[in-house]
Amino acid sequence: MSTAQEVEITHEVEVAQEVEITQEAKKADKKTNPPKQPRRTTKYIRTPNDSQSQFLTSALGELREAISTPDDAFVHFCALDLFSDIRSILERLKHTLQTEDLTENNCCLVQSTCKEHLDLQVLLIEADTRMKARLKEDEALNNNDFDTNPFASESSLSATDDEVDRFLASFVNDVWELGDFIQETFATRIGSLADLALKNPSAMQVIIETVEEYEVAIAKYQDYENQKDSITEEGEEGKGSLKIASMRDGVIKQCRMDFELKSFEVFSTVHMSAADNADKDNAAGNQLIAVIHAATKLVGEIEPVKNLFPTDWGVDIHWSLCVSNVCSNNLLQQIGGPDGHNLPELSTDQLFDFITWVEFFCGTLETAYPLTVEKNPDKAPFDSRPDLLHGDGKEVELEDAIDALAWAKNTLWGVHLRAKESYEAHSQTDDNDTLLPLPVPVEKQQESHISVTDITQEVAITQEMSTAQEVEITHEVEVAQEVEITQEAKKADKKTNPPKQPRRTTKYIRTPNDSQSQFLTSALGELREAISTPDDAFVHFCALDLFSDIRSILERLKHTLQTEDLTENNCCLVQSTCKEHLDLQVLLIEADTRMKARLKEDEALNNNDFDTNPFASESSLSATDDEVDRFLASFVNDVWELGDFIQETFATRIGSLADLALKNPSAMQVIIETVEEYEVAIAKYQDYENQKDSITEEGEEGKGSLKIASMRDGVIKQCRMDFELKSFEVFSTVHMSAADNADKDNAAGNQLIAVIHAATKLVGEIEPVKNLFPTDWGVDIHWSLCVSNVCSNNLLQQIGGPDGHNLPELSTDQLFDFITWVEFFCGTLETAYPLTVEKNP
Structure with a gap:
């Protein structure tokens, strides 16, 4: 071993020894000179x-x-x-x-x-x-x-x-x-x-x-x-x-793999089902319908993915290309390739559904990627996936991807023209008077009538795109403030008899899926320790730092509700605020109960035998229940006022609860769980003797009462108001549009179509609302009644009342759409509420 190595090793040993000596010195110093504040x-x-x-x-x-x-x-x-x-x-x-x-x-x-x-x-x-x-x-x-x-x-x-x-x-x-x-x-x-x-x-x-x-x-x-x-x-x-x-490359790679796999899984299910039913009548036709349904679902998911992921991740363009590739492949197989050899064999309805889907697909691509509109790339095979990644394999080659999307769109549009020719050929030889009209071009689809396929697609896409969640945010705060004791006796006591252990800092930490927060656990521990003091229990109780911390916590929570954006993507912040508010209420009830129990125990022991009571003393019996109430009164009022502010937040600052439930049901679920947590606490403390006793000096009924505040009735009332308002708003928009276009050709017919579209959307939202809200809230039945009432009223106005005086004036297409909607409405109600099947009031 060289001299330099020996010196280096010796030096490392010396440093390690110095570190160890320093740590030992710190420990010894802490024992002999405890710090005024704990580390x-x-x-x-x-x-x-x-x-x-x-x-x-x-x-x-x-x-x-x-x-x-x-x-x-x-x-x-x-x-x-x-x-x-x-x-x-x-x-x-x-x-x-x-x-x-x-x-x-x-x-x-x-x-x-x-x-x-x-x-x-x-x-x-x-x-x-x-x-x-x-x-x-x-x-x-x-x-x-x-x-x-x-x-x-x-x-x-x-x-x-x-x-x-x-x-x-x-x-x-x-x-x-x-x-x-x-x-x-x-x-x-x-x-x-x-x-x-x-x-x-x-x-x-x-x-x-x-x-x-x-x-x-x-x-x-x-x-x-x-x-x-x-x-x-x-x-x-x-x-x-x-x-x-860096986590970015790995997550992007996993996203692309998962999205690509999903695009294939959808059609794998379709083909497996087709194989199982290959021997049944019209198996080929049923398979085509299933393929169109699957393709509609995938294409409907292009825009949400594009809006969600950052552009430089390239996930959206990758997903769009996967959807384009797999949908085109499967549909072209069904119709006999790009030349459409099987088109003449398709029925009128199948041709109509195919034409409608192609227009929906092309319109979606052009809206999401406007560069595909004017693109006309050279022909590329569908059976091989283009190489989207270049260089280090991490960035998407956007131009190649756009070319691939444009080629798929243009190819399908060519097949679309041949399908229209087949459809027109069918219409010349078909004697069926109820033949469906040919779809209008993509840019006019909003004004077009609806069919059975349209309604089914609209409901499926609405339900698929309405699911969202808010991310649960872990909110943890530490408050460590020293209370200024007003009583001189308490100051002298703390100076002459300092506690052996430093005050344990209260932690406002809430862990996921934990029924009791660490804040409440820690606070109750401090409470138990103070109340079990042999002498001066009430003095130690009043001197607890957690009481002086309550106001700063309340200010922080109210400030959060006032300044943060509490719309649909931030409901977890409302939830964490409510949980801390609930913890404060539970803490005050526990403080009141335990302190009074200690005073009652002291009194009983002193009445029996003063000498045998280890806790009894003049100081421990110097407090009464009224003094405990007066000490807690201001804290209770402040906590109750925060409850009023939370109620106001649910009513005004989150936005429409109806829109939240329909657009982001996961966020609404957070609100529901938060409200129900208050009810669980109310049930737990329902026998608490002060639940209905007001200790406020103003004497206002309920205000300042030492009990758990309920949020349930207020939120349910707000939900019903918001849902009722939403049902009217949908048709108000329709009627305003109709008034603006009253002088145009076929204004009445266009209004009927718009009313049916609006009614279809509302009826499609009955089942999601029923699945979301607790049954005992009654929000789902209220919403269903609102939908039933407003849809029936508007449609009956369009057809001339319950006797249908205007029915003879409607076209075949309008009658078909109306009949389809009524069947959809009745089926939805009977599925959601089976008791309506046999009812005949």
Whole structure:
């Protein structure tokens, strides 16, 4: 072994010993000189719209303090508690990803885990940068003038950059391994990202935002000198590198795979069903109808995906091409290829459905990608997938993709012209007077009549696109404020008899799927500890810091409701606010109950035998139930006022609850669950003796009552009002449009078509509302009655009342559409409410 190596090893041993001695000295110092304030535990709290978590802020503060130490900076750096905390944090995060259900309703948990992982990476980079900067500064100062450098010393110059790298290496590797595990989670444990995006776009939005946060951090630290330097001992490329891990490429790749697989799965189901029914009558015709239905569903999902994903991800164009490819392939197979050899064999209805679908497909593509309108690319085969990716395989070649979409559109439009010719040939030889009219061009489809296929497609697309979710956001806040005690006796008592343990900081942390928040658990623990004090229980009770914290919590919650955007994509913020409000109500009831129980116990023991009562004393019996009520009165009033403000928020600041339920049922489900949590708490405390006793000084009925506030009746009332208003708004728009076009040709016929379209939309929303709301809310039956009433009224007006005086004046197409709608309406009602089948009131 060389002399240099011996010196280096000796030096490392000395540094390790200094770190150990420093830690032991800290422990000894804490025992002999307990700090006035307990060491602030690192809080893993992230508030909404906060770019830097409180954890990272606190950790960087500790780091700055250690590095700026005049002597032994590296020793203090290595002895920081935050480094010993890192492994426990990593274990907790990995355990969360392994054990929790991470499917569509829990993406916020993935988001919070990723944010903590990102914070750890930023912390390590900052630690490396700042420690090395300090060492470089010390070296420069010592080279200039050792005497004028206040920081320079043997210990401060005893470390090198290599030693900093070696110290951080294990932490960096562990954090990088968690990044690999998160990548695996995105790929395997969330489920299909395509299904998530289509069924719950709000949850997918959470994933997208999470991935983009990594990219923001990468851009911020792109000039960091160690971004590409690996410090792993194994030498594996990338692994253990002190840089921000990127999740973007892996998630984009997984999205493309999942979307491509989904496009094939849809038609696989169709073909399997066709194979099972191959021996039945009209099997080929039924298969064509099934293929058109599947293709309609896929094409209807092009626009939502385009609106959801960032343009530079290229997921939307990839999905559109997959849909174009697979739909064109399957439909061309059904009609005998691009030349349409099988078109003459199709029935009039099948031709009509095919023509309608092609117009729907071409119109959707041109709306989503206007560049396809004028494109006329060279012919390309359908049986091979074009190479969309170029260069490093991460970016989509947009021009090639647009060419592929345009070619598919133009090819199908050519088949569309041949199908129209076949349709016209059928119309010349068909004696059926109820022959369906040929669809009008795409740009006039909004004014066209509707058919059975149109209604079915409209309902299917409406139901498919109405599903969304709001991402559950984990909201955690720490409040650590010292209360100013007004009673001089309490001040003297705290000075002369300081507690042996520092006050445990109350944590306002709520973990997912946890019935009782950590805030409430911690607060009840403090309450129990104060009330069980042998002497001066009421004094300790009144001096609890949690009471002084209540007002700051209330101000924060009200400020959140006043300033944040609480529309459909932020209902989880309303939920977390309500949960904290509910916790405060439960805390006050528990405080009142337990304190009075303690006073009652003291009184009973003193009445029996003063000497045998270990708790009885003049001070412990100096309070009465009325004093407890007076002490809690102001807190109860403040909490109750927040409840009134939350009621007002449900009524005015979230927007129409009807629109929320129909456009984003997952967000409405969050509201329903929040409201029902209040009812669960009310049932739990229904026997509480003060449930109906008002302790407000104003004497206003209910206001300030020490009981759980109910949100249910107010929200149900608002839902019914919003749904009723919505049913009228739909037809108000129709009538305003009819009034504007009253002087045009066939105005009455166009109005009937518009009324049927509006009625179809409303009836299609009966079943989703019924499935969403609890039965005992009665919102679904109220909505169904509104729909039934307003649709019946408007349609009966169009046809001349219940006797149908205007029916003879309607065209064949109008009669057909009306008959189809009535059958659809009656079928929907009987399915949703079977009791209507036999009823004849």
